[in-house]
Amino acid sequence: MWLIFKKEFKELLRDKKTIIFMILLPLLLFPAIFGVGIFFMSNAAEKAENEILKYAIVGEAYAPDIVESFAEASEKFELVSVDGAFENESDYATLIKNETLDFVLVIPDTFDADILASGQHKIGLYLNDAGLNKVYGRVAEIIDVYMDEFQLAAFTELGLNEAQQEALLKPISIEKQNVADDREVWGERIGGFLPYFIFILCLQGAMAPAADLGAGEKERGTLETLLISPMDRYKLVLGKFFTVSAAGIITALITVSSMAVWGIVLSQGMAIEFVVEVMSMIGIVDFVLIFLMLVPVVAVFAAILLSLSIYARSFKEAQSYMGSLIMVVIFPVLIAMMPGVELKGAWVWVPLTNVALAMKELFKGTMDYFALFGIFTSTAVIAIGLIMFCIHWFNKEKVLFR
């Protein structure tokens, strides 16, 4: 059996395709995607922040101070004179759409510093808000100065002290006290999609070798020679089974650790502390438990994949069978992500879903460790059943010589 495992694994490692999918892709592609994404995001944000905005003001005569402030901030704003073509809202829209202007500020004729007499002022800001932009924030930055000034003047005139001012601005404030600790909060968020991610990765990683070890062997014509060697069938199956399982687990481990490492590298500084904090909260035991639960799950995947693969006539056929298996796996995991589904009652007995839920609980630190035993056992029983089926399948002439 180990002889077969050793040979299959050696062959696996020599396959460029497998190496790319199993190691290189998770190692480089994910950080590449994240990196490029973050690069473009931060680039765009920076651009929106530093771009000189072209603007026009309607009713500038009513608020000369504001006009003056915009003119002073010439490194951020550029006044464009658009005399004449400037009557109503549709004109603003046209000018903004053809990119003559970035925004138009409309100051009402009632604008006045004495807000107690005039009431609230409404300044119109016309802009194209469809894409990423910081127009509102940058305009508000300048207007806010006047807002505070007016507010203060009004309070002074009314003769209110600071406490009264605060109460007037916000008479009642609700203060939220979260009894869940950080771990539970983050566990709920990360622990929800982590099993989904890991399951798919395990399946993906096991898929290529499984197709190769079953249907591939059939296609190459090596299966028959293998079958007539004096090696017990169950040993053949187990050798192949362990290879497929190992490939699945290795892929998942590499991907997760690659994500963790690159995550730390890319989000330097403050984020490191956060990651370290989360990691330290979870603890080694829980990590080991998560890994242990993964073992029977991968065994289930490997047994199913190997059975499909040996049934298929060719590599291609095997791959199309396996493609549909992904949908089957995603479903129970998606259920675990739905709000309201908890590791209670009947859900403890739903295969895959229970493991996904248990992983989440472990992440959150709210795991009922007795349930773990049941989940582990039931998944292991399913896995062993499937392996037995796989061995039985390997003994059927109808399957081997299709």
Next chain:
Amino acid sequence: MIEITGLAKRFEVENPKKLSEQEKKDPRLKGRYFQSVRDVSFTCQSGEVLGLLGPNGAGKTTTLRMLSTALRPDSGSVTIDGQDVLANPNVARKKIGFLSSSTGLYGRLTGRENISYFGELYGLSKSTINARIEEMADLLDMQSFLERRAENFSSGMKQKVSIARAVIHEPSLVVLDEPTTGLDIMATSTVMEFIQRLKDKGTPVIFSTHHLDEVQALCDKVTVINQGETVFNDSLAAFSALSDGQMHKSFLKTLSTESQEKSNVVNL
């Protein structure tokens, strides 16, 4: 000595509607089952080479697969040196070396690794394997490509490695299923030399083929299978005597006597 008597094997037909007109006419189709092999018997003494002939779909491959324990026959018996193959497949497997033209190699392993993997599967020690590989590498002229990966081999190289793989455990019977089909002349002659060498060593060889010249050159005995039944089983001399030494005619004669008998039955 190898003795095969009354071998039969049927396969379940998955979808009878899918069969072609010609397949439906085959007398071996019975309801949901296709009786691929109905009654095949022959014997082969040590040092003899037996040629298995028959038209496409006659049941040659199925017979050889049963002989090599890949398939289990429904009835009949196979004994090698008095040992029942069907009762004890794993013991029998150590005695049989099997090779077909469609046999592949593991492309990502080197020639040497391919051979020694099977050696290990047959339970040989590392030193024995290495010694035998060295011996065969000289014999089959494989030294130049033994350490290269099998995926880039030419068909001749592949066949040489396959041969070495099939006999690494020094089997007491070698079974070859159309070993020369699809090979070029060079590779074919390698196979022929290999069979001759086994014959000289006294190892019995059973091989199926469509090339009558190969039969003429190598075989001591000829067995013809048609529609799953043995229709001729005698020495090469008796075979060629059927029509004054013209092998093709002899072959056709064995088939036609069969069908004549059949049509007689129908006429009656």
